[in-house]
């Protein structure tokens with residue numbers, strides 16, 4: 148247990164997730180026999196990654212022209228920029244929370260192409276700037292709850308995912324949409340470790356993807372998204388665990404069948420396809436009833452759908468213990 152009798156304040160980000168959970172997730176990967184997972188387990192024994200270069204500080208990232216600003220996290224204030232950008236899950240750049248900020252400087256976010264394919268009438272490769280051009284940017288402050296039971300509040304900048312997906316004219320067969328992250332050994336030397344099967348893939352039912360809360364993020368705190376947070380473009384579904392939001396997206400695939408998703412493929416009993424935040428359905432190895440918010444000392448109760456009850460109709464009639 149990490150709470151001390153005289154805790155430092157603010158609590159160090161590295162102490163937010165109980166080490167047992169980190170270790171559990173890594174041991175889980177090692178048990179699966181994924182190449183390199185054993186290496187990931189050694190932690191401090193790892194060699195410094197090649198071609199690593201630190202991501203730029205906030206002031207160095209271009210400011211974005213942001214229109215509407217809305218707080219979807221009630222009266223909660225955003226987490227500190229430093230916490231949001233230095234406590235990351237981005238396994239392509241390392242499995243420790245501090246590694247992505249140190250290593251993701253090698254990611255080149257221009258030129259960037261997103262391939263759109265599958266069940267849609269307007270497929271094709273799209274240059275990122277052409278992809279972004281029609282969309283007015285807005286700020287949305289959302290809670291982010293990781294499956295590891297830590298959370299934060301993030302002022303994302305972007306636009307509704309529905310506005311993007313509708314441009315590709317999904318056909319009536321498009322029941323799901325799958326997102327693929329970049330997997331490039333040149334820019335991401337650590338993916339050779341094979342901690343996860345890459346590219347990182349995630350997916351949503353099409354009605355989830357078209358829900359007004361589903362968001363495409365290209366920035367945070369009014370500036371371009373830092374690489375470690377998924378630049379240049381990522382998906383945010385605030386009522387789901389963070390793993391549902393693929394970073395650095397290079398392909399959008401519309402499909403009739405439920406697509407394979409990374410964490411679900413390696414451990415379906417631990418990471419459901421839906422990944423909805425649900426305090427009543429524990430992870431097999433830890434409770435999901437409460438969470439540790441970055442910057443706070445005490446755990447707080449986890450809210451159903453992460454406090455976004457407006458998504459409940461998407462799951463009407465579904466047994467959420469079975470479809471977790």
Ligand code: MTE
Nearest residue numbers: 235236237238293328347376389390392394
């Ligand atoms: N996307 C890719 N490509 N690789 C990853 O390792 N981690 C996921 C998700 N998207 C991940 C990813 C997980 S587990 C979480 S909690 C969030 O990104 C973390 O986002 P953040 O680092 O911006 O907080």
